[in-house]
Amino acid sequence: MSETGRILLDFDGDRRNIHAYEQAGGYASLRSALGMEAADVVATVDTSGLRGRGGAGFPTGRKASFLPKGRTPAYLCVNADESEPGTFKDREIMLRNPHALIEGILIMSYAMSATSAFIYIRGEYRTEFEVLKRALEEAHSRGYVGRNVLGSGYDATIVLHRGAGAYICGEETALLTSLEGERGQPRSKPPFPAIAGLYAAPTLVNNVETLASVPFIVKMGGEAYAAVGTERSKGTRVFSLSGNVKRPGNYELPLTATLRDLIEGHGGGMPEGRTMKAIIPGGSSTPLLMPDQLDTGLDYESIAAAGSMAGSGAVVVIDDRTCMVQLALRVAEFYRHESCGKCTPCREGTKWGTDVVRRIEDGSARQGEVDLLLNVCDRILGKNLCPLGDAFAMPIASYVTHFREEFQRHIDEGGCPFVEQSPIASLYHDVSGVPA
Ligand SMILES: Cc1cc2nc3c(=O)[nH]c(=O)nc-3n(C[C@H](O)[C@H](O)[C@H](O)COP(=O)(O)O)c2cc1C
Ligand code: SF4
Numbered sequence: 001m002s003e004t005g006r007i008l009l010d011f012d013g014d015r016r017n018i019h020a021y022e023q024a025g026g027y028a029s030l031r032s033a034l035g036m037e038a039a040d041v042v043a044t045v046d047t048s049g050l051r052g053r054g055g056a057g058f059p060t061g062r063k064a065s066f067l068p069k070g071r072t073p074a075y076l077c078v079n080a081d082e083s084e085p086g087t088f089k090d091r092e093i094m095l096r097n098p099h100a101l102i103e104g105i106l107i108m109s110y111a112m113s114a115t116s117a118f119i120y121i122r123g124e125y126r127t128e129f130e131v132l133k134r135a136l137e138e139a140h141s142r143g144y145v146g147r148n149v150l151g152s153g154y155d156a157t158i159v160l161h162r163g164a165g166a167y168i169c170g171e172e173t174a175l176l177t178s179l180e181g182e183r184g185q186p187r188s189k190p191p192f193p194a195i196a197g198l199y200a201a202p203t204l205v206n207n208v209e210t211l212a213s214v215p216f217i218v219k220m221g222g223e224a225y226a227a228v229g230t231e232r233s234k235g236t237r238v239f240s241l242s243g244n245v246k247r248p249g250n251y252e253l254p255l256t257a258t259l260r261d262l263i264e265g266h267g268g269g270m271p272e273g274r275t276m277k278a279i280i281p282g283g284s285s286t287p288l289l290m291p292d293q294l295d296t297g298l299d300y301e302s303i304a305a306a307g308s309m310a311g312s313g314a315v316v317v318i319d320d321r322t323c324m325v326q327l328a329l330r331v332a333e334f335y336r337h338e339s340c341g342k343c344t345p346c347r348e349g350t351k352w353g354t355d356v357v358r359r360i361e362d363g364s365a366r367q368g369e370v371d372l373l374l375n376v377c378d379r380i381l382g383k384n385l386c387p388l389g390d391a392f393a394m395p396i397a398s399y400v401t402h403f404r405e406e407f408q409r410h411i412d413e414g415g416c417p418f419v420e421q422s423p424i425a426s427l428y429h430d431v432s433g434v435p436a
Contacts, residue, residue, distance in 0.1 A: 049232075105158060
Protein backbone atom coordinates (compact mmCIF):
# COMPACT_ATOMS: atom_id res chain seq x y z
CA MET A 1 0.00 0.00 0.00
CA SER A 2 1.31 3.47 -0.88
CA GLU A 3 1.54 6.50 1.41
CA THR A 4 -1.90 7.62 0.25
CA GLY A 5 -3.44 4.68 2.11
CA ARG A 6 -5.24 3.70 -1.10
CA ILE A 7 -4.97 0.47 -3.08
CA LEU A 8 -7.76 0.45 -5.62
CA LEU A 9 -7.89 4.11 -6.62
CA ASP A 10 -4.28 5.09 -5.93
CA PHE A 11 -3.87 7.45 -8.92
CA ASP A 12 -5.19 10.74 -10.28
CA GLY A 13 -7.33 10.96 -13.40
CA ASP A 14 -8.41 7.66 -14.88
CA ARG A 15 -7.01 4.43 -16.34
CA ARG A 16 -9.73 3.75 -18.85
CA ASN A 17 -7.17 3.25 -21.56
CA ILE A 18 -5.63 -0.21 -21.49
CA HIS A 19 -2.13 1.13 -22.18
CA ALA A 20 -2.32 3.40 -19.12
CA TYR A 21 -3.46 0.41 -17.09
CA GLU A 22 -0.74 -1.88 -18.44
CA GLN A 23 1.95 0.75 -17.88
CA ALA A 24 0.90 0.84 -14.23
CA GLY A 25 1.45 -2.93 -14.01
CA GLY A 26 -2.07 -3.91 -15.05
CA TYR A 27 -2.81 -7.50 -16.11
CA ALA A 28 0.44 -8.76 -14.50
CA SER A 29 -1.68 -10.29 -11.71
CA LEU A 30 -3.68 -12.19 -14.32
CA ARG A 31 -0.44 -13.61 -15.74
CA SER A 32 0.66 -14.64 -12.24
CA ALA A 33 -2.70 -16.19 -11.42
CA LEU A 34 -2.76 -18.21 -14.66
CA GLY A 35 0.59 -19.69 -13.60
CA MET A 36 -0.89 -20.83 -10.28
CA GLU A 37 -3.21 -23.72 -9.44
CA ALA A 38 -6.80 -22.44 -9.37
CA ALA A 39 -7.17 -23.59 -5.75
CA ASP A 40 -4.11 -21.56 -4.76
CA VAL A 41 -5.68 -18.41 -6.20
CA VAL A 42 -8.79 -18.99 -4.07
CA ALA A 43 -6.51 -19.62 -1.07
CA THR A 44 -4.71 -16.29 -1.68
CA VAL A 45 -8.02 -14.42 -1.69
CA ASP A 46 -9.04 -16.31 1.43
CA THR A 47 -5.80 -15.41 3.21
CA SER A 48 -6.29 -11.74 2.35
CA GLY A 49 -9.46 -11.70 4.46
CA LEU A 50 -11.28 -9.72 1.72
CA ARG A 51 -14.98 -9.44 2.51
CA GLY A 52 -17.74 -8.66 0.03
CA ARG A 53 -18.18 -4.93 -0.56
CA GLY A 54 -21.75 -5.26 -1.84
CA GLY A 55 -23.44 -5.10 1.56
CA ALA A 56 -23.34 -8.28 3.60
CA GLY A 57 -19.55 -8.41 4.05
CA PHE A 58 -19.26 -12.17 3.54
CA PRO A 59 -15.64 -13.45 3.17
CA THR A 60 -14.93 -13.65 -0.57
CA GLY A 61 -12.47 -16.56 -0.51
CA ARG A 62 -14.78 -18.65 1.66
CA LYS A 63 -17.73 -18.01 -0.67
CA ALA A 64 -15.65 -19.12 -3.67
CA SER A 65 -14.65 -22.30 -1.82
CA PHE A 66 -18.35 -23.31 -1.50
CA LEU A 67 -18.58 -24.01 -5.23
CA PRO A 68 -18.61 -27.75 -5.96
CA LYS A 69 -15.31 -28.71 -7.59
CA GLY A 70 -15.32 -29.74 -11.21
CA ARG A 71 -19.03 -29.15 -11.88
CA THR A 72 -19.60 -27.45 -15.22
CA PRO A 73 -20.91 -25.13 -16.36
CA ALA A 74 -20.18 -22.66 -13.55
CA TYR A 75 -20.68 -18.91 -13.71
CA LEU A 76 -19.34 -15.73 -12.16
CA CYS A 77 -21.86 -12.89 -11.94
CA VAL A 78 -20.70 -9.37 -11.24
CA ASN A 79 -23.11 -7.25 -9.27
CA ALA A 80 -22.81 -3.78 -10.81
CA ASP A 81 -26.40 -2.83 -10.01
CA GLU A 82 -25.37 -0.25 -7.35
CA SER A 83 -28.81 1.04 -6.40
CA GLU A 84 -28.67 1.53 -2.63
CA PRO A 85 -29.35 5.26 -2.15
CA GLY A 86 -26.17 7.12 -1.23
CA THR A 87 -23.87 4.62 -2.94
CA PHE A 88 -21.79 5.65 -5.95
CA LYS A 89 -18.41 3.94 -5.50
CA ASP A 90 -18.76 1.11 -8.03
CA ARG A 91 -19.57 3.79 -10.56
CA GLU A 92 -16.23 5.50 -9.91
CA ILE A 93 -14.34 2.19 -10.11
CA MET A 94 -15.97 1.33 -13.44
CA LEU A 95 -15.31 4.79 -14.86
CA ARG A 96 -11.78 5.31 -13.60
CA ASN A 97 -10.39 1.81 -13.31
CA PRO A 98 -12.49 -0.51 -15.52
CA HIS A 99 -9.57 -2.82 -16.28
CA ALA A 100 -9.05 -3.54 -12.56
CA LEU A 101 -12.59 -4.91 -12.55
CA ILE A 102 -12.04 -6.90 -15.76
CA GLU A 103 -8.74 -8.30 -14.46
CA GLY A 104 -10.42 -9.23 -11.16
CA ILE A 105 -13.22 -10.98 -13.05
CA LEU A 106 -10.70 -12.94 -15.13
CA ILE A 107 -8.69 -14.01 -12.08
CA MET A 108 -11.77 -15.13 -10.14
CA SER A 109 -13.25 -16.84 -13.22
CA TYR A 110 -10.04 -18.82 -13.61
CA ALA A 111 -9.92 -19.59 -9.87
CA MET A 112 -13.45 -21.01 -9.86
CA SER A 113 -13.19 -22.57 -13.37
CA ALA A 114 -16.09 -20.46 -14.60
CA THR A 115 -17.22 -21.09 -18.14
CA SER A 116 -18.60 -17.54 -18.49
CA ALA A 117 -18.80 -14.32 -16.50
CA PHE A 118 -21.69 -11.85 -16.64
CA ILE A 119 -21.58 -8.21 -15.58
CA TYR A 120 -25.07 -7.09 -14.54
CA ILE A 121 -24.87 -3.31 -14.72
CA ARG A 122 -27.48 -0.88 -13.46
CA GLY A 123 -29.58 0.36 -16.40
CA GLU A 124 -29.10 4.02 -15.50
CA TYR A 125 -25.29 3.64 -15.75
CA ARG A 126 -25.14 4.34 -19.47
CA THR A 127 -21.70 5.99 -19.52
CA GLU A 128 -20.28 3.28 -17.26
CA PHE A 129 -21.71 0.69 -19.65
CA GLU A 130 -20.00 2.37 -22.61
CA VAL A 131 -16.68 2.62 -20.74
CA LEU A 132 -16.81 -1.05 -19.75
CA LYS A 133 -17.81 -2.10 -23.26
CA ARG A 134 -14.81 -0.28 -24.70
CA ALA A 135 -12.50 -1.70 -22.00
CA LEU A 136 -13.73 -5.24 -22.73
CA GLU A 137 -13.03 -4.75 -26.45
CA GLU A 138 -9.52 -3.59 -25.60
CA ALA A 139 -8.96 -6.54 -23.25
CA HIS A 140 -10.17 -8.88 -25.97
CA SER A 141 -7.82 -7.37 -28.55
CA ARG A 142 -4.86 -7.84 -26.18
CA GLY A 143 -5.64 -11.51 -25.57
CA TYR A 144 -6.85 -11.21 -21.97
CA VAL A 145 -10.43 -12.17 -22.84
CA GLY A 146 -11.44 -14.88 -25.31
CA ARG A 147 -10.03 -18.25 -26.23
CA ASN A 148 -6.78 -19.50 -24.72
CA VAL A 149 -6.08 -16.45 -22.52
CA LEU A 150 -2.37 -15.52 -22.78
CA GLY A 151 -1.64 -19.03 -24.10
CA SER A 152 -2.79 -20.64 -20.83
CA GLY A 153 -5.43 -22.88 -22.35
CA TYR A 154 -8.10 -21.10 -20.28
CA ASP A 155 -11.05 -19.64 -22.27
CA ALA A 156 -12.74 -16.55 -20.83
CA THR A 157 -16.07 -15.11 -21.90
CA ILE A 158 -17.41 -11.92 -20.32
CA VAL A 159 -20.94 -10.76 -21.12
CA LEU A 160 -22.08 -7.22 -20.31
CA HIS A 161 -25.78 -7.06 -19.47
CA ARG A 162 -27.80 -3.91 -18.66
CA GLY A 163 -30.50 -4.00 -16.01
CA ALA A 164 -33.73 -2.04 -16.39
CA GLY A 165 -33.81 0.11 -13.27
CA ALA A 166 -35.06 -2.14 -10.46
CA TYR A 167 -33.34 -1.87 -7.07
CA ILE A 168 -34.36 -5.42 -6.19
CA CYS A 169 -32.23 -6.76 -9.06
CA GLY A 170 -29.19 -5.95 -6.90
CA GLU A 171 -30.26 -8.78 -4.58
CA GLU A 172 -28.21 -11.68 -5.86
CA THR A 173 -30.96 -14.20 -6.62
CA ALA A 174 -33.21 -11.53 -8.22
CA LEU A 175 -30.19 -10.55 -10.31
CA LEU A 176 -29.82 -14.13 -11.53
CA THR A 177 -33.52 -14.44 -12.30
CA SER A 178 -33.40 -11.16 -14.23
CA LEU A 179 -30.31 -12.34 -16.15
CA GLU A 180 -32.26 -15.44 -17.16
CA GLY A 181 -34.84 -13.13 -18.72
CA GLU A 182 -37.51 -13.51 -16.05
CA ARG A 183 -39.08 -10.87 -13.83
CA GLY A 184 -36.44 -9.87 -11.26
CA GLN A 185 -37.68 -11.31 -7.99
CA PRO A 186 -35.66 -13.03 -5.24
CA ARG A 187 -35.63 -16.80 -4.90
CA SER A 188 -35.82 -18.76 -1.67
CA LYS A 189 -32.49 -19.91 -0.28
CA PRO A 190 -31.31 -22.67 0.00
CA PRO A 191 -30.25 -23.63 -2.54
CA PHE A 192 -27.66 -20.87 -2.51
CA PRO A 193 -26.24 -19.64 -5.83
CA ALA A 194 -22.99 -21.52 -5.16
CA ILE A 195 -24.95 -24.75 -5.63
CA ALA A 196 -27.79 -23.72 -7.96
CA GLY A 197 -27.47 -20.19 -9.32
CA LEU A 198 -27.63 -18.96 -12.90
CA TYR A 199 -29.43 -21.54 -15.08
CA ALA A 200 -29.28 -23.79 -11.98
CA ALA A 201 -25.49 -24.05 -12.30
CA PRO A 202 -22.95 -23.28 -9.54
CA THR A 203 -22.60 -19.49 -9.49
CA LEU A 204 -20.54 -16.94 -7.62
CA VAL A 205 -22.03 -13.45 -7.28
CA ASN A 206 -19.64 -10.67 -6.31
CA ASN A 207 -19.73 -6.92 -6.13
CA VAL A 208 -17.66 -4.66 -8.44
CA GLU A 209 -15.39 -3.34 -5.67
CA THR A 210 -14.84 -6.85 -4.32
CA LEU A 211 -13.65 -8.15 -7.69
CA ALA A 212 -11.65 -5.03 -8.56
CA SER A 213 -9.65 -5.63 -5.34
CA VAL A 214 -8.56 -9.11 -6.43
CA PRO A 215 -5.68 -8.11 -8.81
CA PHE A 216 -4.12 -6.09 -5.97
CA ILE A 217 -4.41 -9.06 -3.63
CA VAL A 218 -2.69 -11.36 -6.12
CA LYS A 219 0.00 -8.71 -6.64
CA MET A 220 0.58 -7.90 -2.95
CA GLY A 221 -0.02 -11.42 -1.65
CA GLY A 222 -2.81 -12.39 0.71
CA GLU A 223 -0.78 -11.70 3.88
CA ALA A 224 0.23 -8.19 2.83
CA TYR A 225 -3.38 -7.27 2.08
CA ALA A 226 -4.48 -8.77 5.39
CA ALA A 227 -1.92 -6.57 7.18
CA VAL A 228 -4.08 -3.54 6.29
CA GLY A 229 -7.20 -2.99 8.37
CA THR A 230 -8.44 -4.45 11.64
CA GLU A 231 -8.39 -8.00 12.90
CA ARG A 232 -11.57 -9.01 11.07
CA SER A 233 -12.06 -6.23 8.51
CA LYS A 234 -9.16 -6.30 6.08
CA GLY A 235 -7.88 -3.98 3.40
CA THR A 236 -9.35 -0.71 2.23
CA ARG A 237 -12.86 0.26 1.30
CA VAL A 238 -14.23 2.98 -0.95
CA PHE A 239 -16.73 5.05 1.05
CA SER A 240 -19.30 7.22 -0.72
CA LEU A 241 -19.67 10.33 1.43
CA SER A 242 -22.67 12.58 0.79
CA GLY A 243 -25.29 14.73 2.48
CA ASN A 244 -24.44 17.81 4.51
CA VAL A 245 -20.64 17.85 4.27
CA LYS A 246 -18.29 20.33 2.68
CA ARG A 247 -16.50 17.87 0.39
CA PRO A 248 -18.71 14.96 -0.62
CA GLY A 249 -17.21 12.25 -2.80
CA ASN A 250 -15.68 8.79 -2.82
CA TYR A 251 -12.80 8.20 -0.40
CA GLU A 252 -10.81 4.99 -0.26
CA LEU A 253 -9.62 4.43 3.31
CA PRO A 254 -8.02 1.58 5.22
CA LEU A 255 -10.55 -0.17 7.44
CA THR A 256 -8.79 1.19 10.52
CA ALA A 257 -10.24 4.67 9.78
CA THR A 258 -13.14 6.13 11.76
CA LEU A 259 -16.28 8.00 10.79
CA ARG A 260 -14.57 11.14 12.07
CA ASP A 261 -11.59 10.59 9.76
CA LEU A 262 -13.96 10.29 6.82
CA ILE A 263 -16.44 13.06 7.64
CA GLU A 264 -14.15 15.66 9.20
CA GLY A 265 -10.74 14.71 7.80
CA HIS A 266 -11.71 13.99 4.20
CA GLY A 267 -15.17 15.51 3.90
CA GLY A 268 -14.20 18.80 5.59
CA GLY A 269 -16.95 18.48 8.21
CA MET A 270 -20.29 20.24 8.29
CA PRO A 271 -21.24 23.26 6.19
CA GLU A 272 -20.41 26.56 7.97
CA GLY A 273 -22.60 27.24 11.00
CA ARG A 274 -24.27 23.82 10.95
CA THR A 275 -24.33 21.09 13.56
CA MET A 276 -24.55 17.38 12.98
CA LYS A 277 -27.86 15.71 13.72
CA ALA A 278 -27.25 12.10 12.67
CA ILE A 279 -25.28 9.85 10.33
CA ILE A 280 -26.47 7.13 7.96
CA PRO A 281 -23.40 4.86 8.03
CA GLY A 282 -23.95 2.23 5.32
CA GLY A 283 -26.60 3.28 2.80
CA SER A 284 -30.23 4.27 3.30
CA SER A 285 -31.25 0.84 4.62
CA THR A 286 -29.05 1.13 7.72
CA PRO A 287 -30.07 2.48 11.16
CA LEU A 288 -28.80 5.91 12.19
CA LEU A 289 -25.73 6.61 14.29
CA MET A 290 -25.57 9.75 16.42
CA PRO A 291 -22.95 12.56 16.50
CA ASP A 292 -21.47 11.19 19.75
CA GLN A 293 -20.57 8.03 17.79
CA LEU A 294 -18.22 9.84 15.38
CA ASP A 295 -15.21 7.94 16.70
CA THR A 296 -16.71 4.63 15.62
CA GLY A 297 -14.42 2.65 13.29
CA LEU A 298 -15.57 2.15 9.71
CA ASP A 299 -14.91 -1.59 9.93
CA TYR A 300 -17.82 -4.04 9.87
CA GLU A 301 -17.56 -4.99 13.56
CA SER A 302 -17.32 -1.46 14.99
CA ILE A 303 -20.35 -0.20 13.08
CA ALA A 304 -22.33 -3.28 14.15
CA ALA A 305 -21.28 -2.78 17.79
CA ALA A 306 -22.45 0.84 17.54
CA GLY A 307 -25.91 -0.41 16.54
CA SER A 308 -25.93 -0.16 12.75
CA MET A 309 -24.40 -1.81 9.68
CA ALA A 310 -21.50 -1.06 7.35
CA GLY A 311 -23.77 -1.99 4.41
CA SER A 312 -22.75 -0.59 1.04
CA GLY A 313 -20.20 1.88 2.45
CA ALA A 314 -22.41 4.93 1.77
CA VAL A 315 -22.10 7.47 4.58
CA VAL A 316 -24.74 10.22 4.55
CA VAL A 317 -24.33 13.15 6.95
CA ILE A 318 -27.47 14.88 8.22
CA ASP A 319 -27.36 18.40 9.70
CA ASP A 320 -29.70 20.35 11.97
CA ARG A 321 -31.78 21.74 9.07
CA THR A 322 -33.11 18.29 8.21
CA CYS A 323 -36.62 17.27 9.18
CA MET A 324 -36.33 13.62 10.13
CA VAL A 325 -39.94 12.96 9.16
CA GLN A 326 -39.30 14.29 5.68
CA LEU A 327 -36.19 12.16 5.44
CA ALA A 328 -38.13 9.14 6.68
CA LEU A 329 -40.77 9.79 4.02
CA ARG A 330 -38.15 9.96 1.31
CA VAL A 331 -36.56 6.68 2.42
CA ALA A 332 -39.92 4.96 2.98
CA GLU A 333 -41.18 5.93 -0.47
CA PHE A 334 -38.08 4.52 -2.08
CA TYR A 335 -38.47 1.08 -0.50
CA ARG A 336 -42.24 1.04 -1.04
CA HIS A 337 -41.67 1.73 -4.72
CA GLU A 338 -38.91 -0.90 -5.01
CA SER A 339 -40.67 -3.73 -3.13
CA CYS A 340 -41.11 -6.49 -5.70
CA GLY A 341 -44.42 -7.53 -4.16
CA LYS A 342 -43.66 -11.21 -3.61
CA CYS A 343 -44.04 -11.20 0.21
CA THR A 344 -47.14 -9.81 1.93
CA PRO A 345 -45.40 -8.14 4.94
CA CYS A 346 -43.04 -6.27 2.61
CA ARG A 347 -45.55 -5.41 -0.12
CA GLU A 348 -48.34 -4.30 2.24
CA GLY A 349 -46.16 -3.09 5.12
CA THR A 350 -44.03 -0.72 3.05
CA LYS A 351 -47.24 0.82 1.66
CA TRP A 352 -48.96 1.13 5.05
CA GLY A 353 -45.82 2.40 6.75
CA THR A 354 -45.25 5.01 4.03
CA ASP A 355 -48.87 6.18 4.35
CA VAL A 356 -48.38 6.69 8.11
CA VAL A 357 -45.16 8.67 7.61
CA ARG A 358 -46.87 10.80 4.97
CA ARG A 359 -49.79 11.54 7.31
CA ILE A 360 -47.36 12.55 10.07
CA GLU A 361 -45.47 14.82 7.70
CA ASP A 362 -48.54 16.55 6.25
CA GLY A 363 -50.18 16.95 9.64
CA SER A 364 -53.19 14.66 9.15
CA ALA A 365 -52.00 11.88 11.51
CA ARG A 366 -53.95 11.09 14.68
CA GLN A 367 -52.47 10.74 18.15
CA GLY A 368 -50.91 7.30 18.55
CA GLU A 369 -49.70 7.00 14.96
CA VAL A 370 -46.04 7.17 15.99
CA ASP A 371 -46.55 3.90 17.83
CA LEU A 372 -48.57 2.59 14.90
CA LEU A 373 -45.57 3.27 12.66
CA LEU A 374 -43.25 1.35 14.99
CA ASN A 375 -45.78 -1.47 15.04
CA VAL A 376 -45.84 -1.64 11.22
CA CYS A 377 -42.01 -1.75 11.15
CA ASP A 378 -42.05 -4.55 13.71
CA ARG A 379 -44.47 -6.56 11.59
CA ILE A 380 -42.20 -6.30 8.56
CA LEU A 381 -38.85 -6.94 10.23
CA GLY A 382 -37.44 -10.44 9.61
CA LYS A 383 -40.65 -11.77 8.03
CA ASN A 384 -39.76 -11.73 4.36
CA LEU A 385 -37.96 -13.67 1.68
CA CYS A 386 -35.20 -11.11 1.19
CA PRO A 387 -33.81 -8.21 3.25
CA LEU A 388 -35.66 -5.45 1.35
CA GLY A 389 -38.48 -5.42 3.89
CA ASP A 390 -35.91 -4.95 6.66
CA ALA A 391 -34.29 -2.19 4.58
CA PHE A 392 -37.54 -0.28 5.03
CA ALA A 393 -38.24 -1.17 8.65
CA MET A 394 -34.78 -0.75 10.19
CA PRO A 395 -34.05 2.86 9.21
CA ILE A 396 -37.62 4.09 9.73
CA ALA A 397 -37.78 2.54 13.21
CA SER A 398 -34.41 4.09 14.04
CA TYR A 399 -35.53 7.58 12.91
CA VAL A 400 -38.56 7.28 15.20
CA THR A 401 -36.54 5.91 18.11
CA HIS A 402 -33.91 8.66 17.97
CA PHE A 403 -36.23 11.56 17.03
CA ARG A 404 -39.56 10.57 18.52
CA GLU A 405 -40.32 14.06 19.81
CA GLU A 406 -39.89 15.43 16.28
CA PHE A 407 -42.44 12.94 14.90
CA GLN A 408 -44.82 13.73 17.79
CA ARG A 409 -44.46 17.48 17.22
CA HIS A 410 -45.71 17.08 13.65
CA ILE A 411 -48.88 15.48 15.04
CA ASP A 412 -49.33 18.00 17.87
CA GLU A 413 -48.76 21.02 15.63
CA GLY A 414 -50.65 19.65 12.63
CA GLY A 415 -47.73 19.68 10.21
CA CYS A 416 -44.03 20.12 9.63
CA PRO A 417 -42.45 22.62 12.04
CA PHE A 418 -39.30 23.00 9.92
CA VAL A 419 -39.17 26.42 8.31
CA GLU A 420 -35.70 26.35 6.82
CA GLN A 421 -35.46 23.12 4.86
CA SER A 422 -32.32 21.11 4.47
CA PRO A 423 -31.05 20.66 0.93
CA ILE A 424 -32.42 17.19 1.51
CA ALA A 425 -33.09 16.65 -2.16
CA SER A 426 -29.35 16.47 -2.64
CA LEU A 427 -28.86 13.85 0.04
CA TYR A 428 -29.08 10.94 -2.29
CA HIS A 429 -27.70 12.53 -5.38
CA ASP A 430 -24.56 11.25 -6.95
CA VAL A 431 -21.88 13.69 -5.91
CA SER A 432 -18.79 11.74 -6.85
CA GLY A 433 -17.81 14.37 -9.41
CA VAL A 434 -16.38 11.76 -11.74
CA PRO A 435 -16.15 13.11 -15.28
CA ALA A 436 -18.58 11.22 -17.45
C1 LIG B 1 -32.42 -5.51 -1.83
C2 LIG B 1 -30.97 -5.75 -2.04
C3 LIG B 1 -30.26 -4.99 -2.95
C4 LIG B 1 -28.90 -5.23 -3.16
N1 LIG B 1 -28.23 -4.45 -4.05
C5 LIG B 1 -26.91 -4.69 -4.28
C6 LIG B 1 -26.21 -3.92 -5.26
O1 LIG B 1 -26.75 -3.01 -5.88
N2 LIG B 1 -24.88 -4.21 -5.46
C7 LIG B 1 -24.25 -5.23 -4.77
O2 LIG B 1 -23.08 -5.48 -5.01
N3 LIG B 1 -24.90 -5.96 -3.85
C8 LIG B 1 -26.20 -5.72 -3.60
N4 LIG B 1 -26.88 -6.50 -2.70
C9 LIG B 1 -26.13 -7.62 -2.06
C10 LIG B 1 -26.15 -8.86 -2.96
O3 LIG B 1 -27.33 -9.61 -2.70
C11 LIG B 1 -24.95 -9.78 -2.70
O4 LIG B 1 -24.84 -10.00 -1.34
C12 LIG B 1 -23.65 -9.20 -3.22
O5 LIG B 1 -23.72 -8.88 -4.58
C13 LIG B 1 -22.54 -10.23 -3.00
O6 LIG B 1 -21.31 -9.71 -3.44
P1 LIG B 1 -20.11 -9.49 -2.41
O7 LIG B 1 -19.96 -10.75 -1.61
O8 LIG B 1 -18.94 -9.19 -3.26
O9 LIG B 1 -20.52 -8.33 -1.54
C14 LIG B 1 -28.23 -6.26 -2.44
C15 LIG B 1 -28.94 -7.02 -1.51
C16 LIG B 1 -30.28 -6.76 -1.30
C17 LIG B 1 -31.01 -7.60 -0.31
S1 SF4 C 1 -38.96 -8.81 0.89
FE1 SF4 C 1 -39.97 -7.40 -0.53
S2 SF4 C 1 -38.53 -7.16 -2.21
FE2 SF4 C 1 -37.86 -8.98 -1.04
S3 SF4 C 1 -38.87 -10.70 -2.09
FE3 SF4 C 1 -40.25 -10.05 -0.49
S4 SF4 C 1 -41.63 -8.56 -1.47
FE4 SF4 C 1 -39.87 -8.82 -2.81
